[in-house]
Amino acid sequence: MVSSTEPCSPAQYSLIAVLDIEGFGRRTDPDQAWLRERLRVVVARALDAAHIDELSSEDRGDAVVLLIPGTVPKTDLLGGFVRALVAGLRDHARDHTGDRAMRLRVAVHAGEVARHGEGWVGTDLNTAFRMADMEPLRRALAGAPDAVLSLAVSHVLHQGVLRHHHPGLEAHEFAPVVLSGKEIKDETVWIRVPGHPAPATSSSSAGPTPPQKPPAPEPAPANYGISATHVTVTGVGVNHGTVTQSWTGPVATGSDATAADLHHELARLRGELKEALRREEIDDVTFEASEEELDTAERHARAEDEEGRGRLLRALTKLKALMADTAALAGLVATVTQLIQQVRGQA
Incomplete structure (x- = not known):
């Protein structure tokens, strides 16, 4: 040793x-x-x-x-x-x-x-x-x-x-x-991202552009889904301006409840959890366990078979349970609850 x-x-x-x-x-x-x-x-x-x-x-x-x-x-x-x-x-x-x-x-x-x-x-x-x-x-x-x-x-x-x-x-x-x-x-x-040239804009050069979020009943403000610890000036996959994560509106449902939308929500949850860890609102063990469930959820976000959808639901349920005892994460628990309902509604 x-x-x-x-x-x-x-x-x-x-x-x-x-x-x-x-x-x-x-x-x-x-x-x-x-x-x-x-x-x-x-x-x-x-x-x-x-x-x-x-x-x-x-x-x-x-x-x-x-x-x-x-x-x-x-x-x-x-x-x-x-x-x-x-x-x-x-x-x-x-x-x-x-x-x-x-x-x-x-x-x-x-x-x-x-x-x-x-x-x-x-x-x-x-x-x-x-x-x-x-x-x-x-x-x-x-x-x-x-x-x-x-x-x-x-x-x-x-x-x-x-x-x-x-x-x-x-x-x-x-x-x-x-x-x-x-x-x-x-x-x-x-x-x-090699093979993906940064597109030129009138103001500055921007990075590779991620898939656009489908329309939702309550659109998120600029820079939706990016962790507040990572502030972008002319960044990759984000808009210009101050980065925040204050949006807690409902996720899309029905025809708008696509896999791309779910991936956006999971990315936002990951960023919020990193912020909670930085603020010491959750411990390392809870954060790492939540990361594992988020990884599993992202893996099966596009699943169309019963087994894959079941794994997605189990991951979201475990994620909700991990965050349930932390008052500061009440808003995230509500979001996960909506995601669970969304996935079940697509079954």
Whole structure:
């Protein structure tokens, strides 16, 4: 066992890449083990194709962390590695679907990282993990069903590399968002979904656009469904303006109660739960259990068979029970109750 008093090694400047499998928690244990092995293979091949052979890595279950010496050209990581990674994931997608499909959220940052025992520590490493988990990056990938990867690059790398438009980096495809939450405040992050160019607008460049929410009896205000911890300036999949989550109107029913609408509601619930965790209104155990049920619900949101619909209802029922004892989540409990009624009404 590593002693808690064991000193850290001197911090060293490194390129940091966090690669996180989308929807990992909703898979069965055998599928999770198989995906972890496939992720290692795909990443190793991409590193080899980019001629990056000097690095350290750590397997964190659904994610892989790469620490690459600062002497490695950043264009090799942001260019050759990303291209080879996308190619490898597309090869994987041709042969594997369902629970063995593999799409990644990738965050790339740079900074000081120190070795401590069997792992690494550092504020810049923490930032990379926050980037990989940020809601705009999740929504960018969810909004592009045919994509295999969404990429977040820190502002320091954008300023040092991307803005110079080196060949092969596709700098024009990136759109800026602002990340805030926990120890991070107003950090600009640049997001791209390879193969999905950011459309030009009259005011600024926007990111990939997710499917539009069908009309509902009570429309949500601007930026509906985005966590309030992630404020977007010219972001991916959101409108301009101040991000809020105060809307608690009824969800659509009848002909408007589509799978796309349900996905919007589940994304909103996920963002609200993250806010509740930040405000310490729920504990980590409740949050993680709720995340698992949300993953299951998202997996079966489009189910048309009785078994899939049953799993969706069970996930929503468990989610409601997890939140029922927290007074601050009363509005979310009401929303989940409406979702349950909506799904039952479609049976």
